[in-house]
Amino acid sequence: MSSLFTQAPILAIILPLLSAPICALFRGATFPWALTTIVSALSFSFSLDLLFHVAEYGAISYEIGGWAPPWGIEYIADPLSAFVMMVISGISTGVLLYARESILKEVPASRLGFFFAAYLLALAGMMGITITGDAFNIFVFLEITSLSSYVLISMGAGTDRRALTAAFQYLIVGTIGATFILIGVGLLYVMTGTLNIADIASQFDTIADTRPIRAAVGFLMVGFAIKLAMFPFHIWLPNAYTYAPNIVTAFFAGTATKVSVYLMIRFIYSMFGADFSFGELPLTTILMPLAVVAFLSMSVVAIFQDNLKRLLAFSSVAQLGYMILGIALASETGLTASILHIFNHAIVKTGLFLTVGAMFYVTGSTYLKDLAGIGQRMPITTFGFVLGGLALIGVPLTPGFISKWYLVQGVLERGDAIGYGLAIAMLISSLFAVIYIWRIVELAYFKPSPEGAPTGEAPLTLIIPCWIFIFGSFYFGIETSMSVGFAETAAKFLMGAVK
Amino acid sequence: MEEFTSVFLMLLLVAGALAVLHVRNLFVATMLLSAVSFIMALIFVMLDAVDVAFTEAAVGAGISTVLYLGTLALVGPHEKSSTKKTALPLLLSLAVGGVLIYATFELPTVGSPDTPVQTSRLTDRFLNESPKEIAVPNIVTAVLASYRGFDTFGETTVIFTAGIAVLLILSQVRGRREEDVAIEESTTPQSDLTAEEDTSLQASPHDLVPHVVSKLLIPFVLLFGFYVQFHGDFGPGGGFQAGVIFAAGFILYSLVFGLEYTKKLLPLRLVEFFLAFGVLLYGGVGVVSMLKGGNFLDYNLLLASPVAGQHLGILLVELGVGITVTAAMLAIFYGFAGRSETNNKSGA
Numbered sequence: 001m002s003s004l005f006t007q008a009p010i011l012a013i014i015l016p017l018l019s020a021p022i023c024a025l026f027r028g029a030t031f032p033w034a035l036t037t038i039v040s041a042l043s044f045s046f047s048l049d050l051l052f053h054v055a056e057y058g059a060i061s062y063e064i065g066g067w068a069p070p071w072g073i074e075y076i077a078d079p080l081s082a083f084v085m086m087v088i089s090g091i092s093t094g095v096l097l098y099a100r101e102s103i104l105k106e107v108p109a110s111r112l113g114f115f116f117a118a119y120l121l122a123l124a125g126m127m128g129i130t131i132t133g134d135a136f137n138i139f140v141f142l143e144i145t146s147l148s149s150y151v152l153i154s155m156g157a158g159t160d161r162r163a164l165t166a167a168f169q170y171l172i173v174g175t176i177g178a179t180f181i182l183i184g185v186g187l188l189y190v191m192t193g194t195l196n197i198a199d200i201a202s203q204f205d206t207i208a209d210t211r212p213i214r215a216a217v218g219f220l221m222v223g224f225a226i227k228l229a230m231f232p233f234h235i236w237l238p239n240a241y242t243y244a245p246n247i248v249t250a251f252f253a254g255t256a257t258k259v260s261v262y263l264m265i266r267f268i269y270s271m272f273g274a275d276f277s278f279g280e281l282p283l284t285t286i287l288m289p290l291a292v293v294a295f296l297s298m299s300v301v302a303i304f305q306d307n308l309k310r311l312l313a314f315s316s317v318a319q320l321g322y323m324i325l326g327i328a329l330a331s332e333t334g335l336t337a338s339i340l341h342i343f344n345h346a347i348v349k350t351g352l353f354l355t356v357g358a359m360f361y362v363t364g365s366t367y368l369k370d371l372a373g374i375g376q377r378m379p380i381t382t383f384g385f386v387l388g389g390l391a392l393i394g395v396p397l398t399p400g401f402i403s404k405w406y407l408v409q410g411v412l413e414r415g416d417a418i419g420y421g422l423a424i425a426m427l428i429s430s431l432f433a434v435i436y437i438w439r440i441v442e443l444a445y446f447k448p449s450p451e452g453a454p455t456g457e458a459p460l461t462l463i464i465p466c467w468i469f470i471f472g473s474f475y476f477g478i479e480t481s482m483s484v485g486f487a488e489t490a491a492k493f494l495m496g497a498v499k
Numbered sequence: 500m501e502e503f504t505s506v507f508l509m510l511l512l513v514a515g516a517l518a519v520l521h522v523r524n525l526f527v528a529t530m531l532l533s534a535v536s537f538i539m540a541l542i543f544v545m546l547d548a549v550d551v552a553f554t555e556a557a558v559g560a561g562i563s564t565v566l567y568l569g570t571l572a573l574v575g576p577h578e579k580s581s582t583k584k585t586a587l588p589l590l591l592s593l594a595v596g597g598v599l600i601y602a603t604f605e606l607p608t609v610g611s612p613d614t615p616v617q618t619s620r621l622t623d624r625f626l627n628e629s630p631k632e633i634a635v636p637n638i639v640t641a642v643l644a645s646y647r648g649f650d651t652f653g654e655t656t657v658i659f660t661a662g663i664a665v666l667l668i669l670s671q672v673r674g675r676r677e678e679d680v681a682i683e684e685s686t687t688p689q690s691d692l693t694a695e696e697d698t699s700l701q702a703s704p705h706d707l708v709p710h711v712v713s714k715l716l717i718p719f720v721l722l723f724g725f726y727v728q729f730h731g732d733f734g735p736g737g738g739f740q741a742g743v744i745f746a747a748g749f750i751l752y753s754l755v756f757g758l759e760y761t762k763k764l765l766p767l768r769l770v771e772f773f774l775a776f777g778v779l780l781y782g783g784v785g786v787v788s789m790l791k792g793g794n795f796l797d798y799n800l801l802l803a804s805p806v807a808g809q810h811l812g813i814l815l816v817e818l819g820v821g822i823t824v825t826a827a828m829l830a831i832f833y834g835f836a837g838r839s840e841t842n843n844k845s846g847a
Contacts, residue, residue, distance in 0.1 A: 010795045017656060018782040021775030024663055064649040066797035071624055073649045114667045121660050128653070140653035144660055151664035164668075183599070190606060193619025207615075215602035 005049060009062040009075040009131055012046040012085060015039050017124035024117035029100070029109040032116035037096040040123060044089035047127075051082040055489055061133070069133065070196035076133040080490040083339065084130045084262045087346050091254035092123050095350060098465035099247045102357050106245040107155050115155060119251070121148040126259045135185045135271075136195045138263065142181065142227075146174050149256060153244040163243035166236075173236040177226030184220035187212045201271045208276050217281065220267055228260030230324055231294035234317045241313035242366075246357030249309060253316055253353050254346035261323050261342060265335070268327065269494040278330040287328035292425050294321030299432035303439065308356050308366045311436060312349065315392065318429065319345050325422070326407055332495050334410035337403055340487035344399030347476065348391040351469030355385040358458035358466055368440075373449030375441075378457050382444050384470045389437035391473040394430055398477040402484065404430070505545055512538045526576035529567040536560035546609070549735040550639045553727075557743040562828055565750055569835035633809045635732040643737065644813040648796045652781050654739075655820050662774045662827035669834040706755070713755045720748035728821045732810070738817040742824025749825075750832050758836045767837075770829045777823025781816045788812075 004011075019039045023032045054060060059078035063069065077085075096119075107115050125145030129138050150171045156163030185195070191207050192200050207213050222233075229237040237257070241249045268277045277283050295318040302314035319341070326338030358381045359374055360366050375382040394400035404426060411422040449455070457463065476483050515535035522528050536559030543552035607614035616622060625642055633641040643651050728741035753761040784796065791800040798812025799805035 007789060007795075010789075014782060014785065014795060018779065018786070020656075021659060021778045024775050025772065062794065064795055065645060066794045066799060067646050071621055071646050073647060111667060111670065114663045117663055118660070118667065121656065124656075134650075136647075137650055137653065140650050140657065143657045144653060147657060147660040147664055151660075151667050154668050187602060189616070191615055193614075193616040194621055211605040212602045215598050218598060 005053070006062075008046040008049055009060060009077050010064065012043045012050070012089065013075075013124050013128045013131065015043055015046075016120040016127070020117040020120040020124065023120060024114055026113045027110060029104060029112050032113045033096070033100050033103075036116040036120055037093065037099075039120065040089060040093045040096050043123070043127065044086070044093045047082065047085040047089045050077040051086045051486065053077075054079055054082045055486065070194045070199040073137050074133040074196065075131045076198075077131060078490075079486065079493040080262070080266070080339065081130050083486050083490050084258065084342065085127055087258065087343050088126050088130065088255045089123070091346050091350050092251060094465060094469060095247050095251045095254075095354070097468070098250075098354055098357070098462055101459055101461045102247050102361060103245060105361055106159050108158070111155075115152070118148040118151050119248075121145075122152060122251070122256075126255055129259055130262060133197050134195050135188060135197055135200065139178070139182050139185055142178055145256070145259070146171075146178055149252065150174070152248045152252075153240050155248065156243045156245045159245075160243050162239070166239035166243040170236040170240045173226060173233070177223045177233075180219045180223030180226065184216040184218075184223060187216035187219070191216070197266075197271055201273070204272060204276070208272075208280065217272060221264070221283075224260050224264040224267070228257045228264065228320060229317055230320060231290050231298065231317060234294075234298070234320075237317055238310050238313040241316065242307055242310040246309075246353065246360055249313075250350045250353035250357060253312070254350035257316070257320055258342045258346055261320070261327075261338070265327060265338065265494065269335075274330060274495070284328050284330055287324050288422075291321045291325035291328055292422065294318060294324065295429040296321075296425060296432070299429045299436070303432060303436045305436075306368050308359070308368060308371060308440065309353070311440075312352055312356065315433065315436065316345075316349060318433075319349070319392075321429075322403065322407055322426070325426075326410060329410045329414070331410055331413055332491050333406060333413055335491040335494060336484075336487050337406035337410050339490050340406055340484060341403035343483050343487065344403045344476065347469060348388055348399060348473050351466060351473055352385060352388040352392065354462075354466045354469060355381050355388060358462045359385075361458045361462060362456060363454050368443055370450065370453070371440075372443055372447040373445075373453070375444035377449055377453065377455040380457055380463055381466065384463075384466050385444075386437075386441055387470050388473060389440065391477065393433045393437055397474065399473055399480075399483070400477075402477060402480050406484075501545065505542065508538055508542050508545070512542065523578050524576055525571055525578055526568075529564060529571065532567070533560045533564040536563070550637075550737070553735045553740050557740045557747075561747055562743045562750075565747070565754075566828075566831060566835065569832060573835060573838055632806075633813075634806045635810065635813060637732055637734060639735075640731050640737055640813065640817075644816055645798060645809060648798075648812075648816060651816065651820065652785070652796065655778055655781055655823050658827045659774060659778045659823050662823075662830040665831045665834045666771070669838060709755045713751055717748050717752055720751065721745060724748060728817065729814075731817055732813060738820025738822075739824055741817075742821040743828060745821065745825045746828035746832070749829055753832065753836060758833070762833070765829065767830075767833055770826050770833065773822050773826035774830055777819040777821070777826065779819075780822065781819035784812055784815045784819070 016036075016039050019035055023035055026032050026035075050060070054077050059076055061069070062075040062077075064073045064075065066072070068074075103112065103115070121144055125141045125143075125148060128141035129145065132138055132141065150167050153170060154164050154167035156166075188200055189195055191210065191212050192203050194200055194203075204213075224230075226233040241253060244252070268274070268283070272281075298314045298318035298321065302311050302318065305311035305314060323338045323341050323345075326334040326336075326341065328334070329337075356366055359371060359378060362378060363370050363374070365371070391398035391400045394404045408423050408426060411419050411426070413419070414422075512535060515531055515538060519528050519531045519535065522531065536555055540552040540556040540560060543549070543555055607616075611617070625638055625646065629635075629638055629641040629646075633645050635641050724741050724745035724747075727736035727744055728738060731737035731741070749761055749765065784798070784801070786795075788797040788800050789795055793800040796812070796816075798809045801808035801811050
């Protein structure tokens with residue numbers, strides 16, 4: 001077992017990566033799905049192993065190819081990367097439990113071999129980005145993730161042809177983001193002669209005050225901002241989330257943008273250092289207004305949507321605003337709130353998208369007009385949605401409340417007028433969230449169903465995974481020691497890494 | 500003289516890029532783009548980056564052009580008149596260009612011996628230790644396939660992803676017509692070859708010169724592909740370039756003789772198999788080294804002597820790259836060319 005554990009960092013990535021081509025060789029609905037689910041669950045268990053190990057004994061380095069860093073590529077499981085890997089693989093596994101029935105409604109069975117291959121590639125790509133300690137390796141795995149996400153989103157075309165344009169829009173915007181990241185990494189290499197993140201970080205102070213490095217930092221930050229759909233680079237996200245197949249939306253809502261948030265945190269703290277990022281660079285002054293505008297304006301926009309998936313997508317952009325705000329605070333509490341919200345928002349939003357997927361399974365639509373009276377037609381699913389909505393708003397006993405609690409603490413730590421202003425802005429944004437969730441509640445319970453609307457619950461294979469996420473939401477809203485503990489360890493680790 | 504040449508090539512590059520933006524005929528734009536790639540390859544040669552130049556020539560100027568042409572055969576060479584032109588994209592591009600120019604002012608001088616890259620301990624080890632540790636004459640191959648072999652594995656996976664992405668998207672759109680096509684294929688074998696439009700990728704039986712020339716050429720293209728594949732340890736080349744060249748041989752055959760004959764030789768199912776097989780071969784080498792008690796992709800453990808292990812490892816992973824790249828290029832080409840076939844049949 002010990003020898004298997006020493007291979008855990010690489011196994012968590014190459015298991016899904018190598019299962020993808022195997023999956024692609026098979027046709028039919030069952031085998032590719034079963035393989036994907038098992039592999040994702042194994043990857044999840046390796047991530048959990050790593051997380052608990054790292055929390056106790058500190059970071060693990062794995063030298064790929066037996067070449068020591070900085071010559072070879074190194075994988076580093078540390079409190080932050082292990083935590084994010086756990087979130088990604090956990091969300092992926094939960095979504096897969098639900099996937100089998102759901103995806104058959106949207107993608108023909110003959111394409112499922114390739115479909116699940118793309119799903120595994122997206123999973124492996126995101127895990128690889130998270131654990132690698134090498135700047136160029138990030139770009140390579142970013143490409144795997146991006147290409148597979150474009151195609152997964154386009155698979156919604158069977159339901160709505162606009163999935164193709166949504167995927168194309170994401171392809172153009174995402175490629176620009178990836179190119180910016182590549183330019184940034186290239187400039188870093190020119191100035192340091194190395195690609196290992198720790199190695200770059202050790203030389204960073206001596207070269208920080210040069211033009212190429214300033215440009216590199218700019219390109220990297222804008223690249224990450226595009227990839228994480230930070231306001232005002234979010235235009236691709238609502239379309240992509242709306243038209244993608246339901247399980248793809250649920251998977252990406254919990255993982256894809258979170259990986260970019262992770263990258264932003266990783267580069268700010270592990271490479272540039274907090275002194276440079278928030279001292280020499282005015283990152284707080286840039287990120288904070290954007291974060292506030294994001295969660296205020298996008299919450300308002302969400303109120304006026306006529307499609308439930310699009311409504312939740314805009315809410316995601318708003319929630320990303322909270323994570324950016326936590327980063328912009330440049331404090332341990334703020335960072336803890338951001339990292340914690342990666343976990344909390346992932347579990348809540350994925351749960352919500354899964355319940356929406358169940359509604360789609362029965363009604364064939366996610367437009368609000370077709371979902372009127374859904375509370376009577378699908379009581380169990382709708383109740384799950386309402387509970388998830390409460391968690392999204394941040395009602396006490398839900399994870400949304402916990403993250404906001406830490407974020408408000410971080411904001412008030414500033415002790416100045418801006419701090420109080422930010423707290424009030426967060427409160428207003430939460431009120432907007434109450435409005436858009438209430439709109440759905442009203443529609444679901446107090447409006448009559450359209451004539452001849454399909455009635456009946458979704459099959460148990462859909463409802464049980466939905467409720468796992470909903471129960472999970474409340475569990476981690478009440479029993480917070482674990483999630484908060486890991487987030488605090490990660491934040492302390494990052495702040496400690498500051499020179 | 501060298502400075503003059505690089506300035507000349509750079510100017511040509513800019514002129515080419517502007518011309519691509521300016522022309523409205525997409526066919527012309529594609530050919531110009533191919534020329535730009537080729538100029539870029541020449542610049543890489545001048546910078547002594549022959550492996551990169553080779554890739555750029557094979558991928559950028561070669562196979563990309565063919566794939567663009569394949570797309571144009573489907574959609575026609577005429578640009579849709581754009582509805583609006585805003586200044587914002589132009590301003591953004593200029594701003595990004597401005598930042599890049601700003602960054603160049605403090606970049607180390609090209610070719611100077613004291614740049615951070617030249618003096619880094621990475622470069623030192625790659626140049627001085629790799630002849631002992633890995634012992635392949637082409638150091639670029641040593642870095643790409645061994646020291647940074649995992650990146651190359653990732654890139655191979657990117658190619659694989661691109662292959663299945665195209666197959667998924669195009670087959671999805673085509674799916675609705677599949678039944679009609681199946682019926683037509685059974686009733687009218689090959690008769691559609693005469694009902695060609697000039698934009699089609701399909702061959703016309705009357706083009707005697709291309710037939711003869713390509714028959715003479717294709718064996719050499721394939722042979723050259725093998726040379727580039729297996730000579731990558733010694734000179735510029737490797738799996739990526741070889742895969743592209745090898746695929747180009749098959750694509751040339753399809754263009755001249757028709758897709759149906761190529762598909763008889765290499766059915767789509769087989770291409771899909773090779774697409775996956777290359778990645779599995781590459782990853783398999785890594786898994787074997789793990790089973791032998793080492794880390795993923797540690798070639799030292801493959802054989803009794805580490806250097807022999809490195810050689811075997813590099814040979815196998817490069818083969819994996821070559822197979823996946825060939826299959827991915829063919830899969831993409833089949834995807835596009837197959838679409839034009841469907842269109843022609845349903846139009847006929």
